[in-house]
Amino acid sequence: MINLGMASLRLCAGLAGRRSGFCARSLRTLSGMTVSQIDEEVAKLLELKAQLGGDEGRHQFTLKTAKGTRDYNPKQMAIREKVFNTIISCFKRHGAENIDTPVFELKETLTGKYGEDSKLIYDLKDQGGELLSLRYDLTVPFARYLAMNKVTNIKRYHIAKVYRRDNPAMTRGRYREFYQCDFDIAGQYDPMIPDAECLKIVHEILSELELGDFRIKVNDRRILDGMFAVCGVPDDKFRTICSTVDKLDKMSWEDVRSEMVKEKGLSEEAADQIGQYVSLQGGMDLAERLLQDAKMSQSKQACAGLTDMKQLFSYLQLFQVTDKVVFDLSLARGLDYYTGVIYEAILTQTGPVPVAGAQNGAGEKAEEGVSVGSVAGGGRYDGLVGMFDPKGRKVPCVGVSIGIERVFSIMEQKAEASAEKVRTTETQVMVASAQKNLLEERLRLTAELWNAGIKAEVMYKKNPKLLSQLQHCEDSGIPLVAILGEQELKDGVVKLRTVHSREEIDVSRAELVEEIKRRTSVV
């Protein structure tokens, strides 16, 4: 508090000469401000400062991206493209169609869907016309899409950015603008078959991305609600107790128990009974045991959830993914709209996985690695589409969302730990010359290559040095150089140089395209 206050004071002193009224207000109201109020005040003052301009009287921009957002540079984009390709291939392998929805929705479309998290929604300014908000996830827009277009059956994926006014720790790969990769199955089907496919997809994607070992926790809202009922939680406390249970991955049981009893007014007996259940983990066997449990079996809801859980595990066995899936009664998940099975995938290693070929060096780095936690989550939401349908018609849905920012963080770390350089272009050949006055010949050849579908670059200089042309190839990993000179032009050939070996051979102009294709084909 004191440090922040001092910063404000110094800032005010600096500005006092120009706008003393503004600062006087700030000073008067400084006592009694919260930290976040001070943050806002500082941001406003800095903005005012930027508007007033620097010392030279020159307009000074605050050169930054908005809080909680970031640019992707070419290297990050190369990694992102690779990750997306893996994910999209998997979605397509499972026969998914693709849809897209606008980045903002009518504000009312998002209202009442996210519980306590609604305060994190970005609203647009009222500039006349409709009241709009940036999408908070891809699930609610999907449900709106289904209701609006009267779609009752679809298996679709949607990869897009979503927006949350959170205060995320960006070093841990969390942002206010971030990608979600969603796969959902809508339609009335036999129980747990689409649900099992969603888990199979998470298993495939996390395996293929080679992020290290992972675990997929599974539970069911009906089992949770049944458990709360038989443990003596009053009906009106289900949701709030559920969100406390949801903190078990970050808090100890003692702290969770204390929050339930002291903050939320649950009886100690009820809390202790919950404590016994939420410590349970297992597979199909646990579902069978709980179906026999004297207390649990009293709840119809719990029994329905447990029967489905057994069924789910039988399908997961057929899909050969039970090695990573665990039925975990402490999994709760925050969002309001889930009605059945819920799941969450976590990476069980904290650092980057050792990179093949990077030998021992990578192992030492593991300690510094970021902790990434949850990378995918989802569940069944059978009531959400009905909230949008004018006649309340329901469309049962189940889906999964891959939280890809954390995956990017890990992939970036892996790339940095690796000896292999990340290429940011796919250029196959650089058209170069060793002599002067050959710009036109270089441009002509480059256009020939482009027209033949070859990925080619040429320097935008009249007389670049050969060394700087070769250096560019080294820097950006271009494998071949097509070198033109007076002699080559006379002979109707091009000197084709392999960058890594420095070998050079003459190739006739007519055969150049085929030769480049042959040498750069990835077989």
Added chain:
Amino acid sequence: MINLGMASLRLCAGLAGRRSGFCARSLRTLSGMTVSQIDEEVAKLLELKAQLGGDEGRHQFTLKTAKGTRDYNPKQMAIREKVFNTIISCFKRHGAENIDTPVFELKETLTGKYGEDSKLIYDLKDQGGELLSLRYDLTVPFARYLAMNKVTNIKRYHIAKVYRRDNPAMTRGRYREFYQCDFDIAGQYDPMIPDAECLKIVHEILSELELGDFRIKVNDRRILDGMFAVCGVPDDKFRTICSTVDKLDKMSWEDVRSEMVKEKGLSEEAADQIGQYVSLQGGMDLAERLLQDAKMSQSKQACAGLTDMKQLFSYLQLFQVTDKVVFDLSLARGLDYYTGVIYEAILTQTGPVPVAGAQNGAGEKAEEGVSVGSVAGGGRYDGLVGMFDPKGRKVPCVGVSIGIERVFSIMEQKAEASAEKVRTTETQVMVASAQKNLLEERLRLTAELWNAGIKAEVMYKKNPKLLSQLQHCEDSGIPLVAILGEQELKDGVVKLRTVHSREEIDVSRAELVEEIKRRTSVV
């Protein structure tokens, strides 16, 4: 006006019983309103109506996307993917890297970059913290990126949505949320080489998309400014006269002349002199002629622009794209930041082009086709990065933006006119059964195929009818069906059915993956 007024009145009458105060205000202020004010008022009333709910007392959602935005359904996404692949391939062929920036920027980052169009920027609500706006194009965020990261050389592409609070005619493929596909070259290079590459890229993309004939107009801000100077336009009227000239593609010369003289106070002599120049079109010859022109040659600026124009055309000849490029003195382009060459590509056919294989039928439809006009535009902006750099360091830039929504509209029309069905999935095989109680066997085989990289679907029903499984293949274009039965399971084979020919052969389980790959490989 009268119609709109009546609609408001009817609406008010309907709501009067509930919220008469609101309507009374609307009625009192109705006279003297502009059309857009009335539009806004109507939107507010409709929203109020939606909030008040329907007759049943049930909360009624306005089931729609925000004004000027749309969803993409799977068919539209399949088309979009194809268009993007063509564009991205071209950008990569030219050695471009890829970057991404956040959807919103600090408001001040966008301030003072778009002239009169700034009023179309979407602002976010002030929810505490920074003041933010949705990006209006990809060029200003790119310049901000370069300055912030001190990048002085880059060739990059960026494909993303931008936002403009316009009142677009959506039937003509214009929206408030729309994609731009930008390619830009930043760096200090010899004149017109990167500029020529941008035009080559437009030529390649428009040719490959097969949108029908097109023309690329080229001009230069320095030629325009020089022309204004020698025609006697006062310095302080350059920008406003420039934006009037920009309307020549939509308005007749008479109307443009009238706006210049009557609204903007230009002398009749100056207007007529401008009129003589802006009617000129040509190629390198025109640039040469104007360099000799008694009046034009008095302007140093114009001469610099004309000399570069000659140079540009010489490179375009090497690139073999002069067939579509025309030097057009009426091209002005609205944005403030251009400093040199500017260009715009237009499609010269109004309807969809005749589709190969669709014979005469498509020709008749051409008359109904949408008019799409401009599909790409860009130019040189050497001062924009300097506006962001704390020390005003300049980074010369040139780039082009492909306006893809109009391209989507045309491609959609083509797809509809075509006999060929657009596939929305890539599924190779459907795993089916003719008999009951084979769900587990179907799931097991499907997982085998997924694990082998085959794109496979299976019905989420315990006992689906064979007919409905085959029907799904017909509907979604799945070429193969792998049919399981008791006999096949005993024999260790699968009946592989080709959907279009209805042929069936038995394939041993061990050879199934290879056989599916062989039959579905696109060679």
